[in-house]
Amino acid sequence: MLARVAEHIYWLGRYMERAEDTARLIMATSGATLELMAVPGKQPVNWEQLLLIVGGLPIYNEHHHTFEEREIVHFLLASQRNPGSIYNTMRMAKENLRITRDAFPRETWSQINALRRRVEHVPDFALHGSGRQDLLEGIIGSCLQMSGLLISTMSRDDAYQMFRLGQLLERADMTTRILDVQGAGVLGEQMEVSVEHAVWTTVLRSLSGDQMYRKQVEPRVRGGQTLAFVLKDKHFPRAFRYCLDGVRDRLVKLGRGQEVEVILGDLEKALYRADVDHLAKKGLHDFLDDLQVKLGELHDRVVTTYFHFHEVEGELPTASPQGKHTKIQ
Secondary structure (H helix, E strand, O other), rough: OOOHHHHHEEEHHHHHHHHHHHHHHHHHHHHHHHHOOOOOOOOOOOOOOHHHOOHHHHHHHOOOOOHHHHHHHHHHHHHOOOOOOOOHHHHHHHHHHOOHHOOOOHHHHHHHHHHHHHHOOOOOOHHOOHHHHHHHHHHHHHHHHHHHHHHOOOOOOHHHEEEHHHHHHHHHHHHHHHHHHHHOOOOOOOOHHHHHHHHHHHHHHHHOHHHHHHHHOOOOOOOHHHHHHHHHOOOOOOOHHHHHHHHHHHHHHHEEEEEEHHHHHHHHHHHHOOOOOHHHOOOOHHHHHHHHHHHHHHHHHHHHHHHHHOOHHHOOOOOOOHHHHHHOO
């Protein structure tokens, strides 16, 4: 596979996962807001936190003066000024797919076009209440439909492995961001049980993990147990450890990933040594910061290993000069 093709496929996986995760975040926050309306004076999950999770606060502040729910939802869903909005994410996903269409089933093109149309012109009623819920469910459903299409129809070749590599790295990154903003900020504080339950339920719902948590851990949602489940569970597909295991599997199948595996090993050691009970009381923010830095290093090493590598005798892939320097984000 050409390096430039591999890079476009990698970013397609990241953008598809980013669109789905952003939709889940908005939907989970909407649900938590409704639940907490019955608790006077308590609003631990606010809309500004979503901007922190997706890293969009600086750009938002350039164009907005208030943190109204409707404005933030529009900014995350359909703003052309926000590079991380679902609208722009799908635009970039479509561009990457356009360049690599031959690597995917032909139905993928119609799927991604349908998904992009959902967020191209978002009517005002879709920013509130049931209209918003329907829109977000449609986006998530379309992303899952596309993932299901690829899983059930693609050969397990390099294109598939590269798509999954991008998808899993993006998912791991989003998991740490959600825990950092929605979890680290409340751990160790004296909170009413009802509020703590709502906060951690929001974390689990943002990852679509509330049902699996109750099934595998316990019916009651608590901070320490939620942290252990989201970070270390090896069976839940959105847990950090599951994502790392998936990344390692992709690297083995793609080959030439020895240098990438060094950083991956550092991440696995950090996770293995993590004392979740201690982190539940102190130090979670710093711990998650370290994980996010290492994830950034892992991404950089993937780029230099598979996309922008220097050709030496014996290396298998070759790339055009454009391919070595093309990076779509």
